[in-house]
Amino acid sequence: MQVIGIETSCDETAVAVYDQARGLLSHRLYSQIAMHQEYGGVVPELASRDHLRRLLPLVREALAAAGSGREAIDGVAYTAGPGLIGALLTGAGFARGLAYAWGKPAIAVHHLEGHLLAPLLEERAPAFPFLALLVSGGHTQLVDVVGLGRYRILGETLDDAAGEAFDKTAKMLGLPYPGGAALAELAEHGVTGRFVFPRPMLDRPGLDFSFSGLKTAALVALRGRELSDGLRADVARGFQEAVVETLAEKARRALRATGHRRLVVAGGVGANRNLRERLAAIAAENGAELFFPRLEFCTDNGAMIALAGCLQLAARAASSFFGQGLALGARARWPLTDSDTTGV
Ligand code: KG4
Ligand code: ZN
Secondary structure: OEEEEEEOOOOEEEEEEEEOOOEEEEEEEEEOHHHHHOOOOOOHHHHHHHHHHHHHHHHHHHHHHHOOOOOOOOEEEEEEEOOOHHHHHHHHHHHHHHHHHHOOOEEEEEHHHHHHHHHHHOOOOOOOOEEEEEEOOOOEEEEEEEEOOEEEEEEEEOOOOHHHHHHHHHHHOOOOOOOHHHHHHHHOOOOOOOOOOOOOOOOOOOOOEOOHHHHHHHHHHHOOOOOOHHHHHHHHHHHHHHHHHHHHHHHHHHHHHHOOOEEEEEOHHHHOHHHHHHHHHHHHHOOOEEEOOOHHHOOOOOHHHHHHHHHHHHHOOHHHHOOOOOOOOOOOOOOHHHOOOOOO
16 A cells, blocks of 8 residues: 655645555655745745645655656545645645545545654554654644554643744744754753753643743843853753753653553654653653654654555545545644544
C-alpha cells in the first residue's frame, strides 16, 4: 500500500510518498519562512497563495523521486486541520481533486496525529501504547496514545504553546521569526543562573501547562537595560531552562501516573537538544525509553501526513473514504480526541 501525503496547515508546503512495506520513499518541502519574515509572523493570505504555487511542482518531484505515480498510489492523504483555514483549504482542494481524478481514496489527516506518529518513520520506532509530549508552535499537550486513533489528553497549555512562547521571547531578543531554534542557539552562549525565571504550574498538581507568564518575566528582565549580546544570551538561557524544566517535570509526572514505558517527544520544540537530553534522563530514571523523530520530521512535514494516511487506509475499508464525492472541508480548530476524520 502506498500513500502520497500533502501538508499545508501553516507556512510549509510539504509532500511525501510512504509505502507500507518499504517505508518512506520520498519527501519534499518548501518553507515560506523567508517570505513571512519581514512581517514578523505568518501572513495567512500570503501563505495560502504560496501553497497554491508550490503544490503541483512538489507533488511531481515527490512522485518522481519515489518512482511512483497514479498506478502505484493507493490513496491521497492531506492535513485537514487544525491550522490556518485558507492554507488548509488549498491543500484539501488540491488533494481531493487529485484523488477524485485518480479514482483513489482521499484521506483527511489530523495535523497533530501526524506529529504524534512521526517517530514511527524512524527505524527505532515506538510500539503502542506510549506517552507523547506534543510540543509545537500551536499546541503543548501530554497525550496517552493507546493505539492508532485512540488518544487521551492528560494535560495541555492553558494559554501560550511552548513554541509560541519561544517565538515571542525570541522576537523580544531581536531574533527573526520563527525564533525557537535561534533562541536555543543563543542560549548556548548564555550563563546559567543569572536569570532564574518562574517554572509555571510546577507548584500545583496536574499536568497542565501555562507559558504566557514566562514571556512577561523575560520582558521584565530586559526592560530598561541595553540589549547587549551577553544579556540576550543570558535571558535566552534562563528562558529555555524554565521551559525545558517545566516540560520535563510534567512528562515525569505523566510517566509515573500512567506507568508507560515509552515516551515520545514530537512537534517543532521537540527539535530542542536540551529538551531531548532532559527527557532522555527522565525516561531513564523511570525505566522508560525515549523516542523522537529525526529533526526535520519534528517540524511540519509531509512524511508524517503520508504515514498517518497510510495507517488509516490500512485500518479501514477503502470504500469508507469515498462518501463525500467532490465535497471538501477543513477545520481551523479541531481537538485531537475528535480525530475521527470520516466527516471532515
Ligand atoms: O510543529 P511545528 O513545525 O509547527 C506547528 O505545528 O506549530 O513547530 C514550530 C515551532 C515554532 O514555534 C519554532 O520556534 C519551534 O517549533 N522550534 C523550536 C526549535 N525548533 C523549532 N523551539 C525550540 N527549540 C528548537 N530547536
Ligand atoms: Zn505542526
